[in-house]
Amino acid sequence: MARKAAIIGGGVIGGGWAARFLLNGWDVAVFDPDPEAPRKVGEVLDNARAALPALSDGPMPAEGQLVFAASLTEAVEGADYIQESVSERLELKHRVFAQIQQVASGTPIGSSTSGFKPSELQQNAANPAVIFVAHPFNPVYLLPLAEVVPSPASDPAVIETAKEILREIGMFPLHVRKEIDAHIADRFLEAVWREALWLVKDGVATTEEIDEAIRMGFGLRWGQMGLFETYRVAGGEAGMKHFMAQFGPCLQWPWTKLTDVPEFTEELVDLIAGQSDAQSGHHTIRQLERIRDQNLTGFLRVLKERNWGAGKVLLEHDARRRANLPAPVPGDGPMEAARLTVLPGWIDYNGHMTESRYLFASSETVDAFLRHIGADIAYVGTGFSYYTAETHLVHLGEAKLGDALTGTVQVLAADEKRLHLFIRILRDGQPVATLEQMLLHVDMAKGKTCAAPQAILDRLLPIAQAHASLPRPDAAGRHVGQRNA
């Protein structure tokens, strides 16, 4: 039976949490008195459905059930986890915790608060030990970070359970050891935000120029190495000590206004809002969200290919899911191995998915299959792998921007060296392309084929046996120019 998450507050962040839980197979009950909340959550969920599956290389779990509860009590009833995401007002959060704990006093309650410390949230609570900060980043359904902040009154077992739940839904729980206003990441963002406000207020730069300074340069670096690793590299061969010796003194120079806050006048608000309208007002917020999501899924996929940073979290999430996949049994159909969404960069001048991306989709599918049988990146690290010897691609339809594609694998034949596969790239269950492929097991150092080890054969051969009873695809063995029967 699916587990249940209760989301209290269905705004930008509550909607993102709801989507992340649902798409990871949890049932979700949302409570928000705003009559517009179901529409807003629905729109966030649509965006998440278009983006999150593109990060997974295996089948996603069946989506959980979403209900909009008529009361907070109904939402939290039977919940295994509660995420509070109401507006950032301490007295409101206290009221919500008191209501929750009248009916569910032992259930873990994570708070999305950007700024409050857990000890502030826990004040006067019936059971403070189960209340903690679980601070996510927007969009919650794509970004893995959740800062988990306990106070000395928190129950360590509850914190460990919460971290495990967050990992289960593909997140990276960063345990913040010492509670502090605004945790770690928002302290940092606050400093950047403050400097940006000064630059606009002092007429040095517009909102657009500041955004260009970020996205054309250091913003790209931060997504993959963060601050300290980036600066270590910037110190050259002499490393971090040299970097600090060279740039440390700058902090004494008049470069920084970090400790002063510009006065938040109506004039400043209008100046920023006006410049932001000029910069981005030609897009709706939903359009900007979709552009952001497509860019983020592209970045994240690159990091995943490199097993680096946030990409490592995605690989670990896939591995966890894979471990729970039931083994195929005789009579099962082709194995669903990958799901992808057609991204803007995949579209060619004909307005449909360019041909190299069909091979890419197939390659993602086969890689996922290989990982499933144990020929994963760790195995390749031992000096053995499968290499593709031959591929035949047949186009049957046109994939378009945003299409959700599924890659399935049918094993046509397998022995200790050879792996003969038939791959279908499906949209709405119908093939847009099929590929027939022969792979060979290779000793990479010798550059020669060799027998796969027993551990791989033990996973591969039962699948081959199960697939032996499937009808042989018409396109298998076809050559170019041959007419369909």
Ligand SMILES: NC(=O)C1=CN([C@@H]2O[C@H](COP(=O)(O)OP(=O)(O)OC[C@H]3O[C@@H](n4cnc5c(N)ncnc54)[C@H](O)[C@@H]3O)[C@@H](O)[C@H]2O)C=CC1
């Ligand atoms: N927007 C952001 O970038 C981020 C916000 N957060 C935090 O997430 C929390 C929510 O922020 P947003 O989603 O941005 O705000 P929001 O304004 O989009 O949503 C807040 C929602 O809470 C609902 N609400 C108010 N009183 C309620 C009650 N008694 N019971 C149930 N729902 C109630 C409102 O109707 C509204 O839909 C805040 O604590 C914020 O600091 C955390 C990370 C990022």
Ligand SMILES: C[N+](C)(C)CC(=O)CC(=O)[O-]
């Ligand atoms: C602006 N903010 C402080 C609410 C931002 C966050 O808390 C995290 C984020 O998503 O940037």
